[in-house]
Amino acid sequence: MKTKPLFTSDNLNVDCAYFLEAKILVLVNGSEEEQEVCVNAYVGQLTRTIEGFGMKFIPTNGLVI
16 A cells, blocks of 8 residues: 655645644645645644635644644
């Protein structure tokens, strides 16, 4: 069974980046339409909905999600 790389988006319209030192996951929707995205993390999948051309900053509070 092949595992998915960590902190990757399953939606081509949504980019994600994890900033280790800041302990923040950032999701960016490059589409004008609202998008749902699942991100593969250490503890499983994280699912969020992001408005058109929106950004979400998800603090991890020191935990690697």
